Amino acid sequence: xxxxxxxxxxxxxxxxxxxxxxxxxxxxxxxxxxxxxxxxxxxxxxxxxxxxxxxxxxxxxxxxxxxxxxxxxxxxxxxxxxxxxxxxxxxxxxxxxxxxxxxxxxxxxxxxxxxxxxxxxxxxxxxxxxxxxxxxxxxxxxxxxxxxxxxxxxxxxxxxxxxxxxxxxxxxxxxxxxxxxxxxxxxxxxxxxxxxxxxxxxx
DNA sequence: CTCTCGATGCGCT
DNA sequence: GCGCATCGAGAGA
Numbered sequence: 001x002x003x004x005x006x007x008x009x010x011x012x013x014x015x016x017x018x019x020x021x022x023x024x025x026x027x028x029x030x031x032x033x034x035x036x037x038x039x040x041x042x043x044x045x046x047x048x049x050x051x052x053x054x055x056x057x058x059x060x061x062x063x064x065x066x067x068x069x070x071x072x073x074x075x076x077x078x079x080x081x082x083x084x085x086x087x088x089x090x091x092x093x094x095x096x097x098x099x100x101x102x103x104x105x106x107x108x109x110x111x112x113x114x115x116x117x118x119x120x121x122x123x124x125x126x127x128x129x130x131x132x133x134x135x136x137x138x139x140x141x142x143x144x145x146x147x148x149x150x151x152x153x154x155x156x157x158x159x160x161x162x163x164x165x166x167x168x169x170x171x172x173x174x175x176x177x178x179x180x181x182x183x184x185x186x187x188x189x190x191x192x193x194x195x196x197x198x199x200x201x202x203x
Numbered sequence: 204c205t206c207t208c209g210a211t212g213c214g215c216t
Numbered sequence: 217g218c219g220c221a222t223c224g225a226g227a228g229a
Contacts, residue, residue, distance in 0.1 A: 049210070058210070060225095067225060084211050085222025091210085104210055124213095134211045177210055 008160040016075035020101035024050035029165040034140040043108030046193035053100030057180030061100035080147040087134030
């Protein structure tokens with residue numbers, strides 16, 4: 001008999017080996033999966049932001065430093081950084097090796113392992129579980145220990161193909177919290193899957 | 204070495 | 217809407 005796909009297809013290197021803004025849009029609807037003690041914690045990506053290279057003042061890769069070096073590396077790797085003394089943010093490296101780029105995962109719609117996510121985010125209502133870059137990292141237990149993982153092969157953190165999202169359901173806005181020059185501030189590089197119940201302000 | 208401040212979240216007003 | 221927690225990366229001295 002024909003073997004049915006027992007598991008959804010994992011996103012490949014080629015998926016990430018594209019223009020960063022294209023990947024940011026294409027990531028909407030894809031499933032982010034975290035494996036913790038054989039338990040699947042997952043959610044559909046519903047908000048992303050693209051960050052470029054030396055031409056993008058808002059990007060960590062605006063300057064090439066030890067921390068941002070991974071953004072200049074091959075696509076498909078996780079870039080997790082620590083911010084504000086207490087939060088982590090998850091990015092996916094894009095573009096061919098030598099060309100800097102990454103997509104910040106800002107929000108997901110919880111799908112599997114919701115009870116575990118609640119445990120990681122005590123005192124928080126379900127709607128606020130993963131609707132922010134720091135929040136989803138906390139809910140999925142993503143820390144800098146996962147920085148540099150190959151998302152196309154890692155058993156503990158990866159992306160699976162999800163439903164495709166039509167343009168009519170996508171809102172595009174400038175990025176949140178960007179303070180570079182006006183060009184960096186105004187770039188329409190934030191993508192939001194509109195039907196998703198988001199607390200983040202939609203403009 | 205020292206200083207600044209951030210791709211944030213939360214609680215209180 | 218506003219302040220604060222909390223600390224490492226990066227820059228300047």
